[in-house]
Amino acid sequence: MLLVAVVSCVSIDCPVKNTVEVTYMLKKPSGGADTLKTDTLSAWVHRIYYTDHQDSVCLNRLCGDKATSFSIFMSHTLPEDSIFTSLKNKAGQTWLDTICIKKENYPHFESVDCKAVYFHYINEVTTTHHGIDSISIQNREVNYDSSEHLFLYLKANR
Helix, strand or coil, rough: CHHHHHHHHHHHCCCCCCCCEEEEECCCCCCCEEEEEEEEEEEHHHHHCCCCCCCEEEEEEEEEECEEEEEECCCCCCCCCEEEEECCCCCCEEEEEEEEEEEEEECCCCCCCCCCEEEEEEEEEEECCCEEEEECCCCCECCCCCCCEEEECCCCCC
């Protein structure tokens, strides 16, 4: 009986969803939800902290009337993440943009049995303006919560 009590005390349930992602919502200037319609959006990051310095595709050809949001994971400890986007319309025109997210990283501890996780606080977001009109911060805290973090406004003449 004592063995069962001891084992039950050390059993820790680690979260099933332990990835930390920033959620982008596509918005119209009026504030309503936007869609990609006939456009295609891809995004990738350059992970400089890996030894092979390879790019990592985070979003591959998101498109359609139901495409109103997407999520991309954040680096654990870098003070700034750079996300490269490619927006392509039906006519084949392509706009390349870079989104830079300056952030603070802080470790989140569940248990020694669980994977190490970092939560983030977004300080500033900037972007180039080829296909993206603007970007705004909706929620600065990035953790397990899957709320809307950034509003992404695409140019109307795309």
